[in-house]
Amino acid sequence: MTDTPSTFPPGFSEAPVILLVDDEPNVLSSLRRLLRPAGYTVLTANSGAEALTLLEAEAVDLIVSDMRMPGMTGAELLAQARERWPATLRLLLTGYAEVSSAISAINEGGIYRYISKPWDDEELLKTLHQALELAGLQREKSRLEALTHHQNEALRELNATLEDKVRVRTEELNIAHQEVSLAMEKLKKTFFNSVQVLSNLIEMRGPALAGHSRRVADVARHLAEKMQIPPAQIHEILLAGLLHDIGKIGYPDALLTKPFTHMSADEIGIARKHPLNGAAALMSMPDMRGVADIIRSHHERWDGKGFPDGLAGDKIPLGARILALANDYDAAQLGTLSPKRMTVDEAKGWVLEGSRFRYDPAVVEAFGALVGRAPKKPVLEKRITGDALEVGMVLSRDLHSPEGMLLLATEYVLDELLIKQIRDYERSYGRHLIVCVRV
Secondary structure, three states, X not given: OOOOOOOOOOOOOOOOEEEEEOOOHHHHHHHHHHHHHHOOEEEEEOOHHHHHHHHHHOOOOEEEEEOOOOOOOHHHXXXXXXXXXXXXXXXXXXXXXXXXXXXXXXXXXXXXXXXEEOOOHHHHHXXXXXXXXXXXXXXXXXXXXXXXXXXXXXXXXXXXXHHHHHHHOOHHHHHHHHHHHHHHHHHXXXXXXXXXXXXXXXXXXXXXXXXXXXXHHHHHHHHHHHOOOOHHHHHHHHHHHHHOOHHHHHOOHHHOOOOHHHOOHHHHHHHOOHHHHHHHHHOOOHHHHHHHHHHHOOOOOOOOOOOOOOOOHHHOOHHHHHHHHHHHHHHHHHOOOOOOOOOHXXXXXXXXXXXXXXXOHHHHHHHHHHHOOOOOOOOOEEEEOHHHOOOOOEEOOOEEOOOOOEEEOOOOEOOHHHHHHHHHHHHHHOOOOOEEEEO
């Protein structure tokens, strides 16, 4: 028996409305039977044109459309729906042979996800429920924005009149003045709490990371092609690139863009679990087990100092070795590897320096041939320990921990706080760090 959600997702006070679009009546009947126990309001259409007519007459929360239909494809229908009803989430049903078209439709048409046919009932229900949860959060976000705007206007109006009232009030109105002050403080507190909730909802989607997975997947695919890997394996690497951060769904908001070097021990523990969580989320799908293996191992290192399994060398799946480099190359430019966001050339140089200890030398060689090598400039430097550091010194090389973890990137300018942290680190571990600085 298939499990179905016992309650509607947050943000829905009544049954969500789902529109199913497919030119095959038996598919619509099957989907309708599957969704009936969940209590959703289900509408159906046999074509894109019929679906658009329904959308003009009915408010719909979620559209699930087949990709291949006569007249108007699912991707074309969902693209029109995006233009005319942007608040309605969109999912695409597609056969295995149409995955590339589905990915293109997702990238270009703002489609939430695609679902492969034939589908797994439990996975389909779970995906629909997650989509509706997102729609509910967006509703709640809009409600809180409206509430915040209203409270802000009320507070502004209160502030505008309060000063005049205070100036003209006589001593006998002190009690009334105190009551107004208490009301004002309560309103300020409510406003502040609303802003906090709104901020959490906005950060949930990690806007600073927009496009990261797509760029990583693209670099990984080109590397795989450069290394002449079989097409089936390239396809797995591409999917792994698109899904490599799926395990971060349960991340605290603060960790989404926080550099690894600035995390606490507890945060590092959480961060190190995301490859395992990402792989576990896909293991129930037999066709995605190769993708799951790549995702599990994409933070392993060539020298065995990565995580979660400490694999080294050829024991790391080839797809994971490729994905590790592609992921770090983009992350270095985003500033999630170290506090300093690297330029393209700096990121190239950092990756190329990782040959033989961070990355598979063969992958690094393919990367160098693909993107070119960053120009090298002669650097005059000296090697000192933490005790000799001074404010304003500039790192001439990446600073790593004895275990190989990147602490600070090249060109970082040292200030008092960073120098104190380096010295505290040396005292905690009972050993000096070798810091290379420009002279």
